[in-house]
Amino acid sequence: MANQNLSNAKNAKNDEFYTQYADIQKEMNAYLDYNPDVFRGKTILLPCDDPEWSNFTKFFAQNFERFGLKKLISTSYAPDSKKYKYGYQPSLFETENPQFDIEKTQTHGKIFILERDKSGDGKIDVEDLEWKYLEGDGDFHSQEVTLLRNEADIIITNPPFSLFREFLAWIMETEKQFSIIGNMNAITYKEVFPLIKDNKMWLGATGNGKDMVFAVPEGAVVNEKDREKAARLGYAGNYTRLGNSCWYTNIEHGRRHQPLPLMTMEENIKFSKHKEIRERGYQQYDNYEAIEVPFTDAIPSDYKDVMGVPISFLDKYCPDQFEIIGATESEGKGFSKGLFDSQSTVTQPLINGDKRYKRLFIKKV
């Protein structure tokens, strides 16, 4: 039983984190700043949601007219199918509705659709959401939800963390626009890195690797330090904070077109705020054909060959300024595009035998 509780808690940690309105708003605003018509005439699907109280549904329903949306669809996953059961209670909104079904509420997903002024008050907003039970449990893999994906122009959600790879693959089966929350660590997954390298997906404009706060179900076990950090950010109670969350998207935003202001190599060696650069300059790796640049703000603007930079560089990446050549070897997939010394038995980058962190390899365009 104790073990079961532990593993339940772990699953909850992975899959039952709920996104804050402000985080959604900040990111979507960045897309709108770049292109005010980004959502105009579009059908948006919010899968893996809990539409009755999801901030994704709330945000897009409230802004339906302002964004000029054509249709908003959101779907939820059946409580019985969730890995972690946290004492599910259907909402009053559902139980007071004539179509409420005491069994289906546990075993079926739900679909919420917004596309017309149902209430007749002259505007389309949250009051006009129409809902019904799905045929199945709302699993994104199901044919039912897959058909909704095919109908949509844009897919937006915070998918279950434990199924991130599968979810991304499901999206990439089509050529849709998307914006989804994930973990920075996923950058080096074999399903993720090639998309980033080929500019088919990039980091969003906000919150990357910084403080994103999530609501957690009542009673969920979360790291106390993260709970305290969330409280310090103004979210006390059933909240946690994840320092390595980010948005993955293929929707344009302004940040990715702002080149980083950088100094030349000579200037860095003289004036860098990093002692390591002033004292040691830029060193060659033992096992990769590139130089080590341990800080994004120390990338030399005039270096013409390949540089190894921290993964957090992606938050500042502007494809007009740098090209991503590869990354240090990971998951045995030839990520480094021939830069790796195949005689080396260690895949982490080495300098005089000392291991460094995983790196991205970039080159000036």
Ligand SMILES: C[S@@+](CC[C@H](N)C(=O)[O-])C[C@H]1O[C@@H](n2cnc3c(N)ncnc32)[C@H](O)[C@@H]1O
């Ligand atoms: C990280 S939560 C995010 C919820 C919501 N999108 C938000 O951000 O507030 C992921 C949600 O996906 C649901 N889920 C888990 N597995 C799923 C699956 N196979 N298909 C669809 N939804 C799933 C979870 O139960 C949970 O409600």
